[in-house]
Amino acid sequence: MPTVAAAPQAASGLLGPVLSVENLSTSFRVGHEWKNVIRDISFDISPGETVAIVGESGSGKSVTSLSIMGLLHKHNAKTEGRIMFGGQDLLSLAPEPMRHIRGNEISMIFQEPMTSLNPIFTIGQQIAEAMLCHRDISKKDARAETIRLLEKVRIPNAAARFDEYPHQFSGGMRQRVMIAMALAGKPRLLIADEPTTALDVTIQGQILDLIKSLQEEEGMAVLFITHDMGVVAEIADRTIVMFRGDVVETGKTADIFYHGKHPYTRALLAAVPALGSMKDSQLPRRFAIVDVKTGVATGDTEVADTVDHHVTPVLSVKNLTTRFDITSGIFGRKTGAVHAVENVSFDLFQGETLSLVGESGCGKSTTGRSISRLVEPTSGEVTLDGYDVMNLRAPGLRQMRRSIQMVFQDPFASLNPRMTIGSAVTEPFVENGLGSRKQAREKAADLLDRVGLGADMMKRLPHEFSGGQRQRICIARALMLDPKVIVADESVSALDVSIKAQVCNLLMDLQQSLNLAYLFISHDMAVVERVSHRVAVMYLGEIVEIGPRESVFDNPQHEYTKKLMAAVPVPDPARRDIKRNISVDEIKSPVRGLDFVPPVREYREVSKGHFVQL
Template sequence: MALLEISNLTVEFPTRRKTFVAVNKADLTVEPGQIHGLVGESGAGKSTIGAAVMGLLDPPGHITSGTIRFRGEEISGLDAAAMQALRGRKISMIFQDPLTSLNPLFTVKQQLVETIQEHLGFDDAAAAARAIELINRVGIPDPEIRVNQYPHQFSGGMRQRVVIALALCSEPDVIIADEPTTALDVSIQAQILDLIKELARERQVGVILITHDMGVIADTTDKVTVMYQGEVVESGATAQVLGQPDHPYTKSLIAAVPRPTVKLNRFPLISYGGRVTEFHIEDLARNWPSTEAERGSALLEVAGLTKRFLQKAALLPSRREFFTAVDDANFEIRQGEVFGLVGESGSGKSTIARMIAGLYPVDEGSVRFEGQEVTAGRRGVPDFYRKQIQMIFQDPYSSLNPRMRVDQIVAEPARHHGLLSGEPLQARVSELLDRVGLGADAGLKYPHEFSGGQRQRISIARALATQPRFLICDEPTSALDVSIQAQILNILKDLQEHLNLTMLFISHDLPVVRQMCDRVGVLKGGKLVEVADTEDLFARPQHPYTRDLLSLMPKLDGLSNEGLAVA
């Protein structure tokens, strides 16, 4: 008997204008011990299926037809009390956004212990021991110390690991994992996926793995279902669907996946349904000087950069304990270059980016832009520097103001720096929203009306609004499906190549780093252990840690190569 069986499921969201059909007659089955992948573009209905199974559809969304059965029993019509008993104990969910899954007022230990006691009935000591065991199992170092900290004291990737630990607390029969590895580097991703595979193999847990990462699908799942605009377009064994896809949309989706072994000139865009978006470079950025001499010169220089965070407060300074997040980092970024930073979650990548952007004060070391000191102190960074840099943040949920309309959000940086106003500014905002695939009408909506991937596109449009000279990209595509990722990466490639835009590109996705970056720095524990040209680094890594990191990269050998344009 199937653990979970979804038949002819339709989910609708009524609005004042019309009824939006989020899922249309979808079928999906999960057997004991099976990992079933669910892929498709942002807004395809993947997360809606997960929410429907859990009974967590946001009003006014509701199931209009179809059935959901758990171990043969209908659960889609259960009342709130019955669903509460089932949810978490028998069917558990790993949510996409760790910030909305964790209570900022309670320590990780308090949240884990409460969940363990609720579902398993452990006493305080046993629940605390189980919490530490789970924190260790999902790869968080020093679990006895970290378990007593609050969510804000963890990096984005570590918060996601805490959410995974919460989902595993109750030892469920079915796990719905909604983008469980989006914010994780390859080493922790491999550890988490091994854990999911172990649960499926040893405890016969059934897993629905919702993801936009084809590498995760290829390496982890037994079956895969492909969705497009709420409908299932193809389903079958993973090797068959990825290696010999039948549907045109599946073929386009696979062609847009960055390859770890082949450098592409441009990423193929989704052509199914007439959704290819043209991009005109002159609409988005200034034509900065790009002579060979200028391209070879250092635009940004980082020397001895160090950042410490208070870990244990005390009245006497000698008794205070600090955590060194970045330790004596030295590198330069040349004009017109894309410089990549890679490393595990918590290695200091985002901390370096925030110090360069002036969001964190620097404890030691310096940052120089075109030879001028721009190191952030108590007053931040100089105005001339702030006007020439923009940052795309990792988390699109917390980086957008929920009370502002999207057009106001995108226009805010250009208005703040006095670059544009009135109709020219509104025209630029509409153009940007169209170029990132949302359409000008998206400007009249609010962030909560968009999926995670769509919110990240809003963030990218906002960053490009000021026509920046230096762009800091902190995991800019981590929340995007492969089709939109391909579109955004193509835009960034065009900006860099044609307009001499300089970028710091931070990512845990090594295939994306290989496609995008000219040089790469590798961070481990806050220290820069290797800097090299991208192709040299991937072909001949020198440091043992770099070799270990690259060995964990998804190989993607079974993917169809139809439609690739090799550089």
């Protein structure tokens, strides 16, 4: 790896910058006026250096990267300033010279790989196309180079997977394909726009390790855009903090973390839960919330204990199994089954939060949906607030579902875009015949106040709210039926860090005042550690470890639990050069043949209430 030694030298400024941005401003046309969204941004990136732009949604991070790449529509966007690359001002280049640079000397990885890949072409064709467009190379050589790139980004059995389509790859493997495509032109600068935000924590760890390794091998400069301060600490030499279109602080990453001066920087850092920070707390703990104007922190207090494990659980699940048939042929003959949930058992008590954690495809969400029979379980026993859920017919199901409500990951998809917020929140109350429309509006107004909104917002439509506000609306709607249990299915995963902290605090406050039980489904181990009383770790449809939160986090026993925890980004710049060396194997398939008989699982009790699968 001949370029490894060059990276520190470049980062120290002994070589000229690969990219120099000077007084960059970008405006968008709104009606007949121009609205300025980023203002007078300046920064340099040297060869081998990683510069992170960090901030929340709307701060201008992605607009900055799109401005550099020249991907904004000329009629609706106006970019001013200078972007110097290779002695040329990119803003003054004609379309054809810019096309030669874009995807060749400067490459970009986007947040969602499935929308960036064409579903009707094989991944090999799509990577090879980038080479055929920018390099004088034959199709045969392009194929060989593509396979080499796939191997470079650690895709197992690369030659065989050249002819596979995007849908045949997991999310993490699709993101690796995008990285291979970005490297096809051997770029001098790689722009990574939220490349790990939508990924499971173990896949995120693999991608971060991969980018570090490739940077060492290729000597690339990297512009890394994210809102995750843990990721910034692990990957960035220097950090630029953006807030509402302005750069509010910039400097070496360690200085930003240890001596951040701007209140917004401190607010971002305070909102990041650090894995292991709960060692001295026996109970869930609220997040610290920092005022972005004053820098004053509030919250960060332990939640009072209201859980009584000596009473009857509000939810009891025994040997729950959910399978989905696989059929083939014109007669739809059953050929196998997806074993999504396999022999899962647990209890949940009033006022308690039980978190289900694991990677995508492990069966977390199917478990939540099976309990309320939004998905039909194959077998098992579910008792909810006195109901034998498995034997209910339609009228009973309707009555039972008043006791259990879901809060989903994407609040915008959960709300009817043509229905006002008032109508959306009051609808469950009215449809279940719990009172008049006047009573529904009064209760909705009270709940909207409790979740930090207001009754005056009831006439607005969903698009008039931010993501965090929409999630608060969904929580208010779930509370309209006075449920005993709320299934929060990745309900904070898509939110910015400070909004995530606010929503988690809201959920804990509501739990205290209403004695709610939460089944909290998540892959974010740091958030889970903060909000949970107990934790269950799922792998391939089975619970492999379950117990009190402090016991599971302080003394993890199952190898998969240890793997999940090792992959969590830690907001500590001292870990900048650490690589986790996480296995790149994809999670195994839950598809089984007709003759498959699940093995009988045995569990060992490690400590009181802490069980691990043998």
